[in-house]
């Protein structure tokens with residue numbers, strides 16, 4: 198059976214910003230199966246469409262983007278700005294982990310610009326720890342508990358800084374130069390977001406912003422484009438750096 202990597206991020210286009218290059222390389226070079234999950238369907242991300250309408254559009258965009266690299270998209274159906282550390286989303290992430298059975302899990306930085314990202318990070322950290330414990334959500338109709346805790350990595354926060362503007366340096370970077378164009382194509386599949394970010398964040402050039410960020414990370418590592426990560430190395434989590442071993446840190 199192929200090895201599996203799962204990204205669990207807050208919103209439908211977060212993976213395409215933060216880690217799709219690494220996912221693409223694992224799929225292409227190592228034949229890993231890729232699953233991309235968002236906690237919400239991005240229901241607040243529009244000034245023109247109502248929440249259910251934009252959610253419907255964005256689920257389709259997420260699925261289309263994932264399909265470009267042969268990945269499977271999952272939406273955990275929480276709601277934008279309403280992701281909390283509580284039982285329902287924790288149960289949903291745990292169920293997803295036991296269904297997909299990843300060897301590596303990627304999520305948001307514990308400190309980031311928006312609480313949705315930070316809550317997702319906390320939920321995923323807890324679910325990764327709990328998914329191998331059979332009594333955790335016993336009786337919820339889940340697939341069997343995982344054999345052990347998967348490798349857990351945190352993507353860079355947006356713009357590489359926390360909410361107070363302090364820089365958060367990645368522990369290592371993955372060279373994504375060979376797959377940058379494919380990553381950009383995936384991000385462009387989120388067409389509804391280009392317009393939304395222009396209006397709300399004043400951020401034009403949606404795809405260019407991703408390219409610029411990856412180029413800045415690449416410069417730090419002496420390559421054209423890169424993505425940065427930190428590994429969760431708390432007690433009982435895997436301690437060796439599997440992701441770097443597979444793709445070579447730069």
Ligand SMILES: [Zn+2]
Pocket residue numbers: 207208211314
């Ligand atoms: Zn997000």
